[in-house]
Amino acid sequence: MNMKHINYIILSAVLTLCAACGQSSSIQSEVQTNDSIIAIREQGSFLIGGTVKTAQGTYDTNQPLKENGQTLHGDHAYVSYQIPANTRRYPLIFLHGAGQSAKTWESTPDGREGFATLFLRRGFSTYLIDQPRRGRAGRSTVDENIKVTPDDQFWFENFRMGIWPNYYENSQFPQSEESLDQFFRQITPNTGAYDAQLIATDVAALMNKIGGGILITHSQGGEPGWHTAIKTDKVRAIVSYEPGSGFVFPEGEVPEPLQTISPFGALGATSIPLADFEKLTRFPIIIYYGDYIPDKPSDNWAMDSWRVRLQMARLFAECINRHGGDATVVHLPEQGIKGNSHFLFAEKNNVQLADMLFDWIKEKRLN
Numbered sequence: 001m002n003m004k005h006i007n008y009i010i011l012s013a014v015l016t017l018c019a020a021c022g023q024s025s026s027i028q029s030e031v032q033t034n035d036s037i038i039a040i041r042e043q044g045s046f047l048i049g050g051t052v053k054t055a056q057g058t059y060d061t062n063q064p065l066k067e068n069g070q071t072l073h074g075d076h077a078y079v080s081y082q083i084p085a086n087t088r089r090y091p092l093i094f095l096h097g098a099g100q101s102a103k104t105w106e107s108t109p110d111g112r113e114g115f116a117t118l119f120l121r122r123g124f125s126t127y128l129i130d131q132p133r134r135g136r137a138g139r140s141t142v143d144e145n146i147k148v149t150p151d152d153q154f155w156f157e158n159f160r161m162g163i164w165p166n167y168y169e170n171s172q173f174p175q176s177e178e179s180l181d182q183f184f185r186q187i188t189p190n191t192g193a194y195d196a197q198l199i200a201t202d203v204a205a206l207m208n209k210i211g212g213g214i215l216i217t218h219s220q221g222g223e224p225g226w227h228t229a230i231k232t233d234k235v236r237a238i239v240s241y242e243p244g245s246g247f248v249f250p251e252g253e254v255p256e257p258l259q260t261i262s263p264f265g266a267l268g269a270t271s272i273p274l275a276d277f278e279k280l281t282r283f284p285i286i287i288y289y290g291d292y293i294p295d296k297p298s299d300n301w302a303m304d305s306w307r308v309r310l311q312m313a314r315l316f317a318e319c320i321n322r323h324g325g326d327a328t329v330v331h332l333p334e335q336g337i338k339g340n341s342h343f344l345f346a347e348k349n350n351v352q353l354a355d356m357l358f359d360w361i362k363e364k365r366l367n
Contacts, residue, residue, distance in 0.1 A: 038120055039085035048209060049202030050076025050132065053141045075192070077202035078102075078130040078137035082120055088367055090213045090236050091125035095203060097219025097244070098194075099155070099187045101135030102128035104218065108346045109183040110174035115216070115345050118354040127206065127213070131199045131221070133192035140192025152184050157302045159342035160292045168292055172339040172347035183343075194220070196246060200227035207234035214366060219244050219342065229283070230276045237366055238280075239357060240287045242342050244309050246270065247316045250277040250323070255315050261297075262305030267312055281325030284364045287313050288330050288353075290340030306342075 050073060057068030080102060083091075094105045094116060105116045105128055116126045130137040133144075153164040162168045167175055203224060207213065212234030217225035223246020229235040247269040249255065257266035289310050298304040313329050320327035332340055337352065345353055361367045 036121070038117075040082055041085045041087070042083040043081060045078065045080040047076040047078055047137065049205040050074060051141055072139070072141060074139040074141040075132045075198055075202075076137055076139075077132050077199070077206065078135065079127055079206055081125065081127045082116075083125040084120055084123055086123055087125045088123045090366055091127055091210060092119055093127045093129065093203070093206065093210075093213050093215050095129050095131065095199075095215065095217045095221040095225060096134075097217075097221045097242075099189070100218070101130045101186070101188055103135075103186045104343070104346065108174065108350060109179040109186075110176060110348075111182075112350070115350065115354060118351065119358075122354075122358060125213075127210065129203065129206070131224070132202055133190050133194070133198075135188055138191045142192045144190060144192045146189050146191070155184075155187065158305070160290070160302055160306060161341045163300070168339075168341075170339040171341065172291075172349050173341050173343070174348055196223045196227060199224035200231055203228040204231035204234075207232045212236055214239065214361065216241070218242065218345070220246070222246055226280060230272070230279050233279075233282075235283060237283050237361070237364060238285045239360075240285070241345055242289050242306075242309070243287060243313060244306075247312050248272045248277060248280075249316070249319055250274040253319060255312070258308035258311055260304045260308045261299070261301050262308075263301065264305060267308045269312060269316070277319075278323060280327075281320055281323050283326075284366075285317070285320060285325070285327040286330065286357075286360055287317065287328070288332065288344065289313070290342065290344040291333050291338050292341070293331070 053072040053074065055067040055070050059069035060066065094102065096102060096104045105114050107114045107117070116128055120126050133140040156162065156164050160168070161173050162171060167173060203215070207228065214237045215225055215228060215235050216239045218241045222240045222243025225238055225240060226246065226248050229238060245267065249269050249271060251271050251273060254269050254271045257268040259266050289306070292303055293306045293310050294303050295307070298307060310329070310331065317327035317329045332338070332344065337349070340347055340349070358367075
């Protein structure tokens, strides 16, 4: 036996052992700790959807600053993704809320792993979206006047973190000065008018491109989330964290607006054709809300605002189930989980909430 043949045998044995180790790693992926290595098979980013706007006239290379005949590519979504070495059947697609970008899912204000990484460790491919006209998808085809308005304290209270400058008792939000500074700095403006249908069209295009998955939305992202599932049959489930508006109901079944002292005014809902609504009954839906939401009218404007949003979510879920669907609303304090604000998935107990979601995904046989 020559040396070349011996080396071949040794190499084959090593590769066989590595393959076995890889299988073991896959089996153990659910119990990985934050100190363990994540094996990434592929990662990257791309733009999807959008339109092209063309100015009238003919482009003249000698007058390049004139818009005549020039084009503008805008209204697309930005997507960053990571695919682990051993990936589960369905990827998770994350859509942020108002004033946010994909940053909201990446890491917590106090620097710990966010949902994107926590679920990557559990073997899910993850796709993080910056919606059109926001963040890294900032180029819009419509004009926008971005005003410089100091409003940090408004957001602090609206997101139920507390009554400025005090946090609510037992708050799960990380309360260091640096954490709050990080949170305020991740807020980012629209570069064009918010358009739920435009966002849904781009997210649906993403779903079609990757073959479908589980859509996870937050706050304002809830509205385009419902419409995404109407535009494509590739949505396998929707997980919505504290949807704030944009609830849809079949024609003739829209509830009366819910009154509140919130400066946003009464909360209404949107009427859509029954055939479209029934598309939301073909996969499981779960909706989570955090703490500091009363069950009766409150003189705290932020609490009262979220009171009617939780109430509307329950009416929405009841309607889904009445039409043969599978929708659940979870109010965390009723499960013994207290202290969470509007950004529940990015707070001190986010691993606990990730475990809760993972259990639901397993229960629905989606993992």
